[in-house]
Amino acid sequence: MRTYYFDMKDGIPSRDRTGLEFATASGAIEHSKELARRLRHDPRITDRALFIVVIDESGVEIHREPVHPNQTKAGIS
Incomplete structure (x- = not known):
């Protein structure tokens, strides 16, 4: 199992310091x-440029998921 971190980023990242373990x-x-998907339906989230950035345990960004996909594009870095 490897630890992955899920940062929220909208220009200034909000760092996940705990992470979660996944096999892949x-x-x-x-x-x-x-x-x-959960954040998309949270009325407190108003930033349309918000991403969830997946960081592996070595510190490499492996994926960037937009909270509002109609506003931005997802991709792998």
């Missing part, structure tokens, strides 16, 4: 998609 990077990416 694809599991962590799926988790980021679920986080984005």
Whole structure:
């Protein structure tokens, strides 16, 4: 199991210091998609440029998931 971190980024990142363990990077990416879906429906989240950035335990960004996909594009760095 590897630890993955899920930072929120809208220009200035909000760092996840705890992380979660997943067997694969694809599991962590799926988790980021679920986080984005939850945040998309949170009325307190108004920033349309917000991303969930998945960072692996070595510090490498492996995925960037937009909270509002109609406003931005998702991709792998």
